[in-house]
Amino acid sequence: MTTLTPTALVTGGSRGIGRAVALTLAREGYQVFLTYVSKPQEAEAVAAEIAAAGGRAAAFQLNVGDAAAVASFFAEQIKDKVDLAVLVNNAGITRDGFLVRMKEADFDAVLGVNLRGAFVCLREAAKIMSRQRHGRIISISSVVGQMGNACQANYAAAKAGLLGLTKSAAKELAARNITVNAVAPGFIETDMTAVLPEEVKKSYADAIPLKRLGTAQNVADAVAFLASDRAEYITGQVLAVNGGMYC
Numbered sequence: 001m002t003t004l005t006p007t008a009l010v011t012g013g014s015r016g017i018g019r020a021v022a023l024t025l026a027r028e029g030y031q032v033f034l035t036y037v038s039k040p041q042e043a044e045a046v047a048a049e050i051a052a053a054g055g056r057a058a059a060f061q062l063n064v065g066d067a068a069a070v071a072s073f074f075a076e077q078i079k080d081k082v083d084l085a086v087l088v089n090n091a092g093i094t095r096d097g098f099l100v101r102m103k104e105a106d107f108d109a110v111l112g113v114n115l116r117g118a119f120v121c122l123r124e125a126a127k128i129m130s131r132q133r134h135g136r137i138i139s140i141s142s143v144v145g146q147m148g149n150a151c152q153a154n155y156a157a158a159k160a161g162l163l164g165l166t167k168s169a170a171k172e173l174a175a176r177n178i179t180v181n182a183v184a185p186g187f188i189e190t191d192m193t194a195v196l197p198e199e200v201k202k203s204y205a206d207a208i209p210l211k212r213l214g215t216a217q218n219v220a221d222a223v224a225f226l227a228s229d230r231a232e233y234i235t236g237q238v239l240a241v242n243g244g245m246y247c
């Protein structure tokens with residue numbers, strides 16, 4: 001019988017938190033499959049960095065908002081080809097705006113990637129992990145899903161939805177030795193928050209007990225813990241990585 005390579009799939013692994021997660025899980029010994037939607041050079045650079053350090057990685061273009069493409073990807077690249085040890089649902093977007101002016105298209109786009117995309121990846125991964133009788137699924141939610149945020153009704157709804165998805169999937173998949181958890185970052189220095197004006201970032205930092213925004217590595221370390229054997233009895237949980245801003 002051939003032994004399949006333990007593999008971690010990281011959606012949106014080309015930049016920011018996903019990039020840090022991909023590099024960290026590669027250091028933990030996983031082959032890493034990372035996906036991107038619009039930035040092939042960044043994604044290939046992450047895969048090359050992993051390879052240069054002696055690891056194994058491949059980058060794939062995959063829009064998680066396209067359920068048919070996700071199903072094809074799992075059928076062609078994952079099923080019977082690798083041991084899908086870890087899925088990290090990280091791909092995410094924002095379309096911020098005042099609630100009263102928010103267009104349905106902006107609501108649907110954010111729910112489509114952050115929540116529906118995570119659901120579709122989780123569903124496809126669960127089919128494969130159920131047959132394997134092991135697996136770790138970790139979804140990147142947000143402090144905004146826990147406490148809400150002005151001008152982010154769509155994003156908050158998606159990230160809160162991820163928590164319900166996580167807790168339900170944890171109950172359903174435990175019998176198959178699959179754990180399902182969420183990480184809820186606070187404000188983290190990435191492209192997503194780089195668009196915020198400096199005074200807004202400073203006001204966020206002032207309101208955080210640890211007095212700074214977090215790093216992508218801070219989040220990646222939490223993901224690596226939940227993926228590790230040390231977290232084998234943890235499922236259905238939300239691990240906040242937020243500098244104490246919401247306890």
Ligand code: NAP
Binds near residue numbers: 192193
């Ligand atoms: P980022 O720097 O904007 O990177 C987003 C990543 O998602 C990129 O790799 C991007 O790919 C990918 N992506 C976007 N749309 C996609 C789609 N439709 N299908 C597949 N991949 C897609 O974001 P980040 O700050 O690292 O955030 C990563 C996750 O953490 C997100 O879920 C975000 O909501 C969450 N989060 C972030 C913060 C924060 O403060 N930064 C806080 C809490 C939670 P391309 O490079 O190809 O565009």
